[in-house]
Amino acid sequence: MPNYIRSKRYGGTFFFTVTLKDRQSTALLDHIELLRESVRFTLTQKPFQIIAWVVLPDHIHAIWKLPESDNDFSLRWQMIKSRFTRKLRETKKYNLSPWQNRFWEHEIQSEEDLEAHIHYVYFNPVKHGYVTSIQDWPYSSVHRDVKRGVYCYQDFL
Template sequence: MSHYIRSKAFGGTFFFTVNLQNRQLTTLVDNVDLLRDSVRCVKSKHPFEIVAWVVLPDHMHAIWRLPEYDNDYSQRWKLIKTNFTKKLKRRTDVQNKTWQNRFWEHEIRTNHDLQTHINYCYLNPVKHGYVQSTHDWPYSSFHRDVKNGLYDFSWNGFLDSAE
């Protein structure tokens, strides 16, 4: 059995990939309201800053910054996944396992690394062929960042130089 070693940095910034068990489903975008409610519920009891987040049909990427006194992102993910699953089972007749057991995490250590991972989040729907442009994907904190002046509405990252 693999032995996973997770970063334990207090107040760290982390990039995550979280997958559904069945990667053929569209559960996350079909029930994005339940996911948002689950995140809000967990954030109210276990605060963290959402630096970036993108939800795709079968997986999501997020970048969180934890409070300086805290390093327990695993508990937050467990609570979000559990809360979402309970809400989903009340809404639908799905009884199968919803999530893959683990999630992938990477500690962000530099500003360049942070920007690279934010861009990765925002470009992911384009990469997967769901939309032609970043601003066309509704399930992303990209829209918040446009509103806050951090990104231009027409930004399409590294795709601009490839055209």
């Protein structure tokens, strides 16, 4: 088994894939408000900037920029996942954590790398066949970015 070492870079920008154990599950969309609340709570405790985010039924893709004095993205994911799990248990629909134990992370190396990963995040619902256009997927920060004038939906065709 490979010995994977996570980046320790302070203030870095990172792409993540976080998945559920059951890849047929729709728990993330079924309980999207619990997930949003878990992210909001984590942001108040351990701030970070959300560059891009998309939630699919069984996984999340996200790009975060950490504060210059911080490199602990693992703690942030732990906080999001544990709060979501705790809130899910309160619904009496889940007894065990729905999450895979680990997540995949990639340190963004350049502006081109960042743009490629943003495109990947926002296009992912189309790639998986959930919609034919990114503007039709409601669980994406692309709508925030279009509202802010950062992107147009046509940028992702």
